[in-house]
Amino acid sequence: xxxxxxxxxxxxxxxxxxxxxxxxxxxxxxxxxxxxxxxxxxxxxxxxxxxxxxxxxxxxxxxxxxxxxxxxxxxxxxxxxxxxxxxxxxxxxxxxxxxxxx
Amino acid sequence: xxxxxxxxxxxxxxxxxxxxxxxxxxxxxxxxxxxxxxxxxxxxxxxxxxxxxxxxxxxxxxxxxxxxxxxxxxxxxxxxxxxxxxxxxxxxxxxxxxxxxxxxxxxxxxxxxxxxxxxxxxxxxxxxxxxxxxxxxxxxxxxxx
Numbered sequence: 001x002x003x004x005x006x007x008x009x010x011x012x013x014x015x016x017x018x019x020x021x022x023x024x025x026x027x028x029x030x031x032x033x034x035x036x037x038x039x040x041x042x043x044x045x046x047x048x049x050x051x052x053x054x055x056x057x058x059x060x061x062x063x064x065x066x067x068x069x070x071x072x073x074x075x076x077x078x079x080x081x082x083x084x085x086x087x088x089x090x091x092x093x094x095x096x097x098x099x100x101x102x
Numbered sequence: 103x104x105x106x107x108x109x110x111x112x113x114x115x116x117x118x119x120x121x122x123x124x125x126x127x128x129x130x131x132x133x134x135x136x137x138x139x140x141x142x143x144x145x146x147x148x149x150x151x152x153x154x155x156x157x158x159x160x161x162x163x164x165x166x167x168x169x170x171x172x173x174x175x176x177x178x179x180x181x182x183x184x185x186x187x188x189x190x191x192x193x194x195x196x197x198x199x200x201x202x203x204x205x206x207x208x209x210x211x212x213x214x215x216x217x218x219x220x221x222x223x224x225x226x227x228x229x230x231x232x233x234x235x236x237x238x239x240x241x242x243x244x245x246x247x
Contacts, residue, residue: 002180066191075188082181085153091172 002081004029007102014095025101029080106131151229151246153178158242167239179225179246186224 006026012019066072088099107128114124158173189197204210233244 066193072191075184075191079181079184079188082178082184085176085178086181087174087176089172089174092170093168 002078003084004077004081005083005101009098009100009102011098012095104131151179151225153247154182154228154231154244155247156242156244158240160240161236161238164239171240179228182228183225 004025006024008021008023008025010019010021010023067076083101086099086101088097090097110119110124110127110131113119114121119127154177156173156175156177158171160167160170160172164170189200192200229246231244231246233242235242
């Protein structure tokens with residue numbers, strides 16, 4: 001059975017900077033899930049009143065409709081729960097980047 | 103139905119053996135075939151593929167170049183499956199745009215042809231995937247583990 005990601009580690013080692021982040025996704029994801037119903041009307045309002053080209057607005061709503069359906073939500077959750085195990089490592093002369101999702 | 107099973111049923115039909123004897127023979131046959139089938143299965147069974155790995159490393163002699171880069175990406179196959187299922191939810195216009203952008207980058211992948219029903223076949227086909235690209239400056243390996 002898939003489980004949601006618990007932690008995300010981001011490590012950037014450069015000549016001048018060194019970043020080592022442990023993101024507690026087990027805390028952030030529930031928080032985002034709580035905030036989304038509050039933020040969504042605001043996002044919709046911004047999209048409606050913005051001076052974007054009409055087709056972008058049409059695309060936004062055309063994309064949002066299937067994603068907001070139960071099938072879409074299930075697919076999004078499934079996608080999120082498939083991220084544990086993802087690892088990216090890029091090393092060059094200037095810096096090193098490591099991202100891993102546990 | 104195997105030949106042995108047919109013979110047993112014929113003998114039952116010709117009343118050469120009783121129902122109990124036929125039942126015992128068929129069960130014994132099932133145990134025998136089950137045992138012999140599992141042996142080749144055990145030898146050919148391979149661990150289930152779990153990750154897609156992409157490794158890019160500088161070619162021999164270019165390790166100390168200024169632009170030498172090492173890339174190591176591990177993507178869970180379940181993420182690829184979920185991504186393809188998720189992409190089927192995109193509206194057709196968005197999928198066309200994605201396909202066109204990929205085509206501009208030199209990747210001939212048509213998002214419209216990706217169907218979730220064919221997903222398992224794609225992932226199973228990926229299990230044997232191994233790509234090695236060796237150029238002057240770098241070596242690219244794509245494989246499944």
